[in-house]
Amino acid sequence: MSTELLDHAPVPLKWVGPVRVTGNVMEGEQLVPLATYEQPLWPSVGRGAKMSMLVPDGIKATLIDERMSRSVLFEADDAGVALKALHEIQAHMHLLQEVVATSSRFARLIDLHAQIAGNLLFLRFELTTGDASGHNMVTLASERLMDFILRRWPELRYESISGNFCSDKKATAVNGILGRGKNVVTELVLPRRTVERWLRSTPEKIAQLNVRKNLIGTMLAGGLRTGNAHYANMLLGFFLATGQDAANIVEGSQGITHAEVRDGDLYFSCTLPNLIVGSVGNGKGLDFIEANLARLGCKEDREPGANARRLAVLCAATVLCGELSLMAAQTNQGELMASHLKLERAAN
Amino acid sequence: MSTELLDHAPVPLKWVGPVRVTGNVMEGEQLVPLATYEQPLWPSVGRGAKMSMLVPDGIKATLIDERMSRSVLFEADDAGVALKALHEIQAHMHLLQEVVATSSRFARLIDLHAQIAGNLLFLRFELTTGDASGHNMVTLASERLMDFILRRWPELRYESISGNFCSDKKATAVNGILGRGKNVVTELVLPRRTVERWLRSTPEKIAQLNVRKNLIGTMLAGGLRTGNAHYANMLLGFFLATGQDAANIVEGSQGITHAEVRDGDLYFSCTLPNLIVGSVGNGKGLDFIEANLARLGCKEDREPGANARRLAVLCAATVLCGELSLMAAQTNQGELMASHLKLERAAN
Amino acid sequence: MSTELLDHAPVPLKWVGPVRVTGNVMEGEQLVPLATYEQPLWPSVGRGAKMSMLVPDGIKATLIDERMSRSVLFEADDAGVALKALHEIQAHMHLLQEVVATSSRFARLIDLHAQIAGNLLFLRFELTTGDASGHNMVTLASERLMDFILRRWPELRYESISGNFCSDKKATAVNGILGRGKNVVTELVLPRRTVERWLRSTPEKIAQLNVRKNLIGTMLAGGLRTGNAHYANMLLGFFLATGQDAANIVEGSQGITHAEVRDGDLYFSCTLPNLIVGSVGNGKGLDFIEANLARLGCKEDREPGANARRLAVLCAATVLCGELSLMAAQTNQGELMASHLKLERAAN
Amino acid sequence: MSTELLDHAPVPLKWVGPVRVTGNVMEGEQLVPLATYEQPLWPSVGRGAKMSMLVPDGIKATLIDERMSRSVLFEADDAGVALKALHEIQAHMHLLQEVVATSSRFARLIDLHAQIAGNLLFLRFELTTGDASGHNMVTLASERLMDFILRRWPELRYESISGNFCSDKKATAVNGILGRGKNVVTELVLPRRTVERWLRSTPEKIAQLNVRKNLIGTMLAGGLRTGNAHYANMLLGFFLATGQDAANIVEGSQGITHAEVRDGDLYFSCTLPNLIVGSVGNGKGLDFIEANLARLGCKEDREPGANARRLAVLCAATVLCGELSLMAAQTNQGELMASHLKLERAAN
Numbered sequence A, B, C, D: 001m002s003t004e005l006l007d008h009a010p011v012p013l014k015w016v017g018p019v020r021v022t023g024n025v026m027e028g029e030q031l032v033p034l035a036t037y038e039q040p041l042w043p044s045v046g047r048g049a050k051m052s053m054l055v056p057d058g059i060k061a062t063l064i065d066e067r068m069s070r071s072v073l074f075e076a077d078d079a080g081v082a083l084k085a086l087h088e089i090q091a092h093m094h095l096l097q098e099v100v101a102t103s104s105r106f107a108r109l110i111d112l113h114a115q116i117a118g119n120l121l122f123l124r125f126e127l128t129t130g131d132a133s134g135h136n137m138v139t140l141a142s143e144r145l146m147d148f149i150l151r152r153w154p155e156l157r158y159e160s161i162s163g164n165f166c167s168d169k170k171a172t173a174v175n176g177i178l179g180r181g182k183n184v185v186t187e188l189v190l191p192r193r194t195v196e197r198w199l200r201s202t203p204e205k206i207a208q209l210n211v212r213k214n215l216i217g218t219m220l221a222g223g224l225r226t227g228n229a230h231y232a233n234m235l236l237g238f239f240l241a242t243g244q245d246a247a248n249i250v251e252g253s254q255g256i257t258h259a260e261v262r263d264g265d266l267y268f269s270c271t272l273p274n275l276i277v278g279s280v281g282n283g284k285g286l287d288f289i290e291a292n293l294a295r296l297g298c299k300e301d302r303e304p305g306a307n308a309r310r311l312a313v314l315c316a317a318t319v320l321c322g323e324l325s326l327m328a329a330q331t332n333q334g335e336l337m338a339s340h341l342k343l344e345r346a347a348n
Helices: A040-054 A080-091 A093-103 A135-152 A176-177 A192-199 A201-219 A231-241 A246-252 A285-297 A306-328 A335-347 B039-054 B079-091 B094-103 B133-150 B174-178 B192-198 B203-220 B231-241 B244-250 B289-295 B305-331 B334-348 C041-053 C079-091 C093-103 C134-153 C174-178 C192-198 C203-220 C231-241 C246-251 C287-295 C308-330 C337-348 D041-053 D079-091 D094-104 D134-154 D176-177 D191-196 D201-220 D231-241 D246-252 D289-297 D307-329 D334-347
Strands: A002-023 A028-035 A058-074 A109-116 A120-128 A157-160 A183-192 A256-262 A263-273 B002-023 B029-034 B059-075 B108-117 B120-128 B157-160 B179-188 B256-262 B267-273 C001-024 C028-035 C061-074 C106-119 C118-128 C157-159 C179-189 C256-262 C267-274 D001-024 D030-034 D057-075 D110-115 D120-128 D157-161 D181-190 D256-262 D263-273
Touching: A002 A040, A002 A306, A002 B231, A002 B267, A002 B289, A028 A231, A028 A285, A028 A306, A028 B179, A040 A183, A040 A192, A040 A231, A040 A306, A058 A135, A058 A306, A058 C203, A058 D079, A080 A093, A080 A109, A080 A120, A080 D094, A093 A109, A093 A120, A093 A135, A109 B203, A109 D120, A109 D181, A109 D263, A120 A176, A120 B203, A135 A157, A176 A263, A176 D176, A183 A192, A183 A246, A183 A306, A183 C061, A183 C157, A192 A201, A192 A263, A192 A306, A201 A256, A201 A263, A201 A306, A201 B059, A201 B108, A201 B120, A201 B157, A201 B256, A201 C203, A201 C256, A231 A246, A231 A263, A231 A306, A231 B002, A246 A263, A246 B244, A256 A306, A263 A306, A263 B002, A263 B120, A263 B203, A263 C337, A263 D110, A285 B002, A306 A335, A335 B133, A335 D181, B002 B039, B002 B231, B002 B305, B029 B039, B029 B231, B029 B289, B029 B305, B039 B179, B039 B192, B039 B231, B039 B244, B039 B305, B059 B133, B059 B305, B059 C079, B059 D041, B079 B094, B079 B120, B079 C061, B094 B108, B108 C192, B108 C267, B120 B133, B120 B174, B133 B157, B157 C174, B174 B231, B174 B267, B174 C174, B179 B192, B179 B244, B179 B305, B179 C106, B192 B203, B192 B267, B203 B256, B203 B267, B203 D110, B203 D201, B203 D256, B231 B244, B231 B267, B231 B305, B244 B267, B256 C231, B256 D201, B267 B305, B267 C106, B289 C106, B289 C337, B289 D041, B305 B334, B305 D201, B334 C134, C001 C041, C001 C231, C001 C308, C001 D231, C001 D289, C028 C041, C028 C287, C028 C308, C041 C179, C041 C192, C041 C231, C041 C308, C061 C308, C061 D201, C079 C106, C079 C118, C079 C287, C093 C106, C093 C118, C106 D201, C118 C134, C118 C174, C118 D201, C134 C157, C134 D334, C174 C267, C179 C192, C179 C246, C179 C308, C192 C203, C192 C267, C203 C267, C203 C308, C203 D057, C203 D110, C203 D120, C203 D157, C231 C267, C231 C308, C231 D001, C231 D246, C246 C267, C246 D231, C246 D246, C256 C308, C267 C308, C308 C337, C337 D094, C337 D134, C337 D157, D001 D041, D001 D231, D001 D307, D030 D041, D030 D231, D030 D256, D030 D307, D041 D181, D041 D191, D041 D231, D041 D307, D057 D134, D079 D094, D079 D110, D079 D120, D094 D120, D094 D134, D094 D307, D120 D176, D134 D157, D176 D263, D181 D191, D181 D246, D191 D201, D191 D263, D201 D256, D201 D263, D201 D307, D231 D246, D231 D263, D231 D307, D246 D263, D256 D307, D263 D307, D307 D334
Parallel strands: A002 A058, B002 B059, C001 C061, D001 D057
Antiparallel strands: A002 A028, A002 B002, A058 A120, A058 A157, A058 A183, A109 A120, A183 A263, A256 A263, B002 B029, B059 B120, B059 B157, B059 B179, B108 B120, B179 B267, B256 B267, C001 C028, C001 D001, C061 C118, C061 C157, C061 C179, C106 C118, C179 C267, C256 C267, D001 D030, D057 D120, D057 D157, D057 D181, D110 D120, D181 D263, D256 D263
């Protein structure tokens, strides 16, 4: 193997906002960074951020859950053998938890799910991982757990350290149902007049478009646990700017926008059940990443996990800003392309 | 809206390989660039690239299809009205093609698919877009097409320039079935001895793991048109290094690894039906991107589309390299984590 | 193999309605039969049918498309060989059509879709099949087509007469996107007063519940091209009563309910893209089936396919009746269980 | 509403087999009934049943899990309110269990899952339901639970007794991941000579076809947690013959066939995670159903649930018989259609 020319890709980055956020993790205003080759993203998110500043409470962000998972794969002679071993393993959850505790100061095993298909046994270990997104932490823990299990239940044989029931960076349903990463809901209630003046739309139009495009349109496309306009764009920009493993936008973008007219105003929400982000760990050693995280207030001296939760909430609020702005634009014929062209001309 | 501190995210980049490629698009050897925060990706892809060099024909890459799409959304009074208009629109395909031709020198309308749900009409325009990935080209063409259709069929009303039946950067089934981006299959036949010596595995083990993990494991996870170990990682790295809209790894990563034992050797293939890449267009104006594309041989004076096809094929070959290497590693207990740890220590 | 005691399962059947239907296939009123072990289905569908009679135009049914498919599976040495053969096969579509024409008086090949994954070639033949649902007709035609192709393209090898890209009786996305069976949309516009009086609900409540339950709730469950309350119940009852292959409710039930408030009234629609029904063919030889089909007006002397289209439209209208009734019931706390209990007590 | 002509659909029924079954639920041989309009199903299942008799242990059936679910839907002001209520509800699981206990002698609440999307709260109650499939039991329990919750947490408002996160009779992923109905794996190890002589195939051919058709082919079709040839056919026949709610074949048919060559013999398995069957309850009052259940040995005096588990296991073994037979047939060009035609001619 030959490699050469160690270098870097300088992805353009802007800080946008500030975004006003309240909720069970943080309160306050914060500029957010987006690294992207797609320039129109900046003003689009910026417009949504402005909306959050026009409303006293801003965007309400609720962190619902957090965990990281890895599934391992064993082979048995048949399903009966696999089931018997599974029952015994489940009865020794405390021992598994001890094994995990030896693998990292921050890793804690909180749940275990299993699937048996034919003679195959998939175990999905679910851990909290402090401020790290936890990819390596769950892999290391899983390796220790496999060692432990293979010694104690020799009727199980090693097949793989990853059985794809995890699942990492793949379009699947399991993560949304069992949880993987931070599960965050962001919500904004916007007065009708604000929608009309600043978004040149109406609550009715946006709510209707959401049903017809994001819900029904995505269903027709054969969508899987996904109903939104472009979460992936904001996630990519935020992930690259903060040193995340940006390939996790695959599942991160599987979320649902829900909008309704509420007493004449617009209720607009984004549900992001699979935000895999961390404020420490892989990719974080780079100076500019550390600086960006610090500027986001995610390198403070807090209890383990609190910095990562703040990061997740800011990320989810950023997604709402971009989603709201694009949805409003698409309610008006011709607006999307016009703004794209204008921005690109301005850039050249 | 306030923004400040225009800057960039310097994502670490390495050139890996060379990879040996043959097929209906190109023949030759080529180093490939990967920009990523995840360092273990480089030696992993490098090991796969080495495999391609040990075999006379290297990786066989076949480009199956190419097109880009945008779906627009109309409202009608009812499904009957929508259907009548649809039939008339289909009968005027040549006029639609003329409209598209006026929107860009490179855009060509090659197909049209429709969905009717209740009173909603979704039209999916499918275009070839030369060397561009075509996001903006299809949006501009779709805007012209909507204008044309709305004038001629006033019983249809504007709902959205994007109806999510496109679908862009979302976990859906439509792109794999109808096509979006380049559809590329890469294949490698590796002698048993090479597998044993260089990958420390066997054809049987790799083929078996593929069925159990990538096919069955992903199915159990509720996967959608996806069955692979980690396409998303290679795609992200290659996309960032070549100025692509990397959010398209969402659908790009929906592909299928198929491995079999063939006369004692290993047949290993990656099918990537949704590679959305271009050698010109958005994101390509940056100097380092132009340099990278040139080094990849994708800025040559060829017929429109040929540079982009070369780029797609190199990308798909890179995916195979990384996929093969990880799959081989996972057949051995303990290998994955050991190599991760070694690399990360070496990096610090 | 030993079998014994040829017998039958007498599934309770009732004729419900009449249902009033208009559209591009039929106009008129018609009682519809439902065979089911679940008694509450009858009054539920009956209540919906009554709604259709309270409105001058009744249920508007629009047949969007019709076709039947079978996918066959070939093995090649590699994707390049498969692609070359595919291009040649596509260039000989007229010959394939001649082959199909020899297989049945009613079978006509109207389209062909392909998928290449690794060295595997899947061809999806799409046919019209007259008044038959067409399972056997497409299998026979596919067998002839395989014979023809295997002789002419010896680089392709037989793998299977069915490659599951058809797909028959499976939860997949392909049928809704490419079409399989009759694609029917049924719509009803119900005055607010009728909704309030007869359904004890409001247009707003029903439209809101549809978004929250059928669209968002199903998405959260990881639904695939499906968003409805209980299409499967009506389909099963109608299929059993009319001699259909009722296992086709698997894909038949993948449809989308769309409801909106329109000028204060309720717009309610059911989109059923995969209704696989026929008025002749397998299962139709039984006397009671023939009698039921005749009573439905589906044994008339019409052009080939017209009786089957009438049957599909009546089936889809029946689905709307049951769907509307259950959705209205679920807007009221306690109504569903109360009506179930009342009906079951009455039955005992 | 007018209805008339109470009648029944006499679906042809045959007893096939016997099937030999061992495992954690039952041991023994048993004829199994199939009610269907599709005659070729009988000899096909019969051939598989014969295979089970040629092997000392027959089909090994392992019941992995059993539960029934209903999801209810609440509205809150926002996600924060919903989350706070959810945490409190989870902390009162014992009270919920008491509420469920009052609703039925057999209902027992064993787990609770939740989803929050925007301001919507979905609770999925998971119960064991004795020998009943449990549709009505979980609905009644859910109604009581909603009453209880709405009184105690007035910040939650009623939206629906079913939120489609259940999910019943729909193509979704949630049931396979969280469980709904009986989860049964059936396995058969068939000597090579038996495969060759009686199935006119080889272990290699069947295993290869399974990967290419059931796994890869279904993936290409956009399948969701499903990879089999025709589970739906056997399920429909068995469900109709035993008084089940046959619309549950929609999720019942979402299962995975896994076949491998093991020491030269054929390992063949069917994993059916969503078998919703009962030996008492709705549809069981009919005399012929009671007789069929008795003949199946499912009306014995056993602990609650044991009769239903036996029924599930027999159903799953029947599925394996039909699946194995069809898979073997499809390995041979021309065999499928030939056998269909022969059977249909014989029938006329």
